[in-house]
Amino acid sequence: MKLFDVYPLYNVTPEKGEGVYVYDEKGQKYLDLYGGHAVISIGHAHPTYVERITEQVNKLGFYSNAIQNPLQVELAEKLGRLSNCEEYNLFLCNSGAEANENALKLASFHTNKKRVIAFKNAFHGRTSAAVAATDNGAINAPINNQHSVTTFLPFNQLHSLDYELAFGDVCAVIIEPIQGVGGLDEPTTEFLQGVQQLCKKYNVVLILDEIQSGYGRSGKFFAFQHHDIEPDIITVAKGMGNGFPIGGVLIHPRFEAKYGMLGTTFGGNHLACAAALAVLEVIENEKLIDNVNEISAYFIEKAKKIKSLQKLKGRGLMLGMEFEQNVSEIRKELIYEKKIFTGGSSNKNLLRILPPLTIGKHHIDTFLNSLSDVLKNQNL
Template identity: 65%
Template sequence: MSLFNVYPLFDITPVKAKDVFVYDENDKEYLDLYGGHAVISIGHSHPEYVKSITDQVAKLGFYSNSIQNPIQVELASKLIQLSGCRDYELFLCNSGAEANENALKLASFHTNKKKVIAFKNSFHGRTSAAVAATDNEKIIAPINAQQEVEILALGDLESLEKSLGKNDVCAVIIECIQGVGGLDESTTAFYEGIDRLCKKYNTCFIADEVQSGYGRTGDFFAFQKYNVTPDIISIAKGMGNGFPIGGILIHPNIKASYGLLGTTFGGNHLACVAGLSVLNVIEQKNLMENVRFISEYFNRIANTIPQIKNIKGRGLMLGLEFDFPISELRKKLIYDYQIFTGSAKNPDLLRILPPLTIRKEHVNQFFEALVNALEDLNH
C-alpha cells in the first residue's frame, strides 16, 4: 500500500532531534527555524518532556473521559496561571482544527445562531466549519461550502458591524497575527472594535491562538497586546511540543452541560503530561522573556539586510518579506546550508517559527547563511 500523495516533500529524512537541531539518517545536522509549523515550543526531545511522557506511559497511557483524570485539572490550573486568563475553563481535544471546530460549535450553541465571520487570508484548519472559515477555496470541498461563512477584509469594522447587525452571526473568528496567510496584522482599533461589536450584537469573539499562542509572540497569547476579552480561545501547536493536543479556553459567560462537547482521545493522560511539561519548562526557563530578547536581536540584524523589504510578525512568529518568490531561497537554505524555514500564502514571505529556546548564535548562523544564499541566487 502506498501513501495518499497530498504532501510535497523535501528529500530529507530526520531520524532524531535535540533542542533546535534535527539530524538525518547520515547524522547531518539541520538548524530548525520552523519547528514543524510552530509546534516545537520547548525544543526537540527536551529531557523533562521525554521523562514525563516515558514515566506516564509506563503507568497509564490512556483511558476515556468517563473517569477522573487529575492531570487534566493540573494542566488547566497551570495554563490559567501562566496565561493570565483567570476564570476561563478548559476543554481538551487533539488538534488546532478540532479546537476551532469545537469553538465554532460552542458559539453556535451559545448564541443559537449559525453564521460565521472570518477574514481575508485567514487559516483556521482543514475540517468542516474550520476550513469553511479559511480563505482558500482550493481546500474547501462542496460539503464544507454549505457552512454559512462571510470573509471580510482585515481591518474593515464598518462591514463587520453591517453584517453583525443582521443578528445571524454566532461567531467572529480571527488570528491576531495570521499564520499561513502571511503574518498580517491589523490595528489596535480593529481588534478592540471586534470585541466591542461582538458584545453589542451577542456574538462570540473567537481568538484563534493555535499558532500564535503559548508564548510565541512574547506574550502568552497574541490577543493580549490589546484590551479585549475573547469568549473562546483556541490553542494547539506549541501546546504539546509535538504530542497531539489542542483545546479551547472558554469564558465563564458560556455554560457547560453534559454532552455539549466530547472527544475520545482529547485530554488523555499522555497528552496532559506532555502539555504540563511544556508549561513547566516555559515557566522555569523564562522562555517568553527569551522570545522577546531573541526577537529584538533578530529584528536588529534583519534590518541591516537590504534584500529584506519588510519584517512581519511579533516575537518568534516572524516573516521576512522579499521582492521575489522565496521558494528557491528556501530550498537553498535547507539543502546547501541545512536550515529549515517556512513558506506562506504570500509567495514572497519566508516564515521563521523556531523553538522558543533559540539563542543568539543560532540567529547568527541563520543570517550568515541567508546572506550567502542571497548572493548565490544573484550569480
C-alpha cells in the same frame, strides 16, 4: 499499500532531534527555524519533556473521559495561571482544527445562530466548519460548502464588520491575532478593540484563534494580550504539546456547560496531559517568554540590515521576512546547502521563521549569515 500523495516533500529524512537541531539518517545536522509549523515550542527531546512522557506511559497512557483524570485538572490550573486566563474553563481535544471546530460549535449553541465572520487569508483548519472559515477555496470540498454561511472581511475595516453584524444572524467572529499560513498579517489594536465592542453590541461570540500564535510565541502568552481585549473563546494547539497531539478551547465562564454538548475520545488523555504539563513547566522555569522577546529584538535589529528585505512582519518568534520575489528557491538552498529549515506561507514572497522558543542569538547569527550567502548566490 502506498501513502496517499498529498504532501510535496523535501528530500530530507529527520531521525533525531535535540534542542533547535534535527539530524537526518546520515547524521547530518539541520538548524530548525520552523519547528514543524510552530509546534516545537521547548525544543526537540527536551529532558523534562522526555522524562514526563516516559514516566506517564510507564504508568497509564490512556483512558477515556468517562473517568476522573487529575492531570486534566492540573493542566487547566497551570495553563490558567501562566496565561493569566484563570477565570476561563478548559476543554481538551487533539488538534487546532478540532479546537476551532468545537469553538464554532459552542458559539452556535450559545447564540442559536450559524453565520460566521472570518477574515481574508484566514486559516483555521481543515475539518468541516473550520475549513469553511478558512479563506482557501482549494481545500474546501463541495461537502464543506454546506457551511456557506461564512463571510470573509478585510482586516481593519470596522464599518464592514458593523454592517454584517447588524443583520443579526452571526454566531461568531473568528480571528487570528497574527495570521500564520496567511502570511503574518496582523489586525491593529484599534480594530481588535472595535471588534470586541461590536461583538458585545450584537451578542456575537468573539473567538481568538491562538493555535499558532499562542504559548509565548508572540512575546506574551497569547498574542491577543498585546491588544488589551478579552475574547469569549480562545483556541490553542501547536506549541501546547511540543509535538504530542493536543489542543484546547479556553471558554469564558458566561458559557454554560451541558453534558454531551462537546466530546472527544482521545482529547485530554493521560499522555497528552503529561506532554502539555512538561511544556508549561519548561516555559515557566526557563523563562522562555523572556527569551522570545530578547531573541526577537536581536533578530529584528540584525535582519533590517539585509538590503533586499522588503518587510519584516509578525511578533516575537512568529516572524515573516518578505522579499520582492518568490522565496521557494531561497528555502531550497537554505535546506539543501545551508542545512536550515524555514517555512513558507500563502504569500509566496514570505519566508516564515518559527523556531523553538529556546533558540539563542548564535543560532540567529548562523541563519542570517547563511541567508545573506544564499541571497548573494541568487543575485538578490
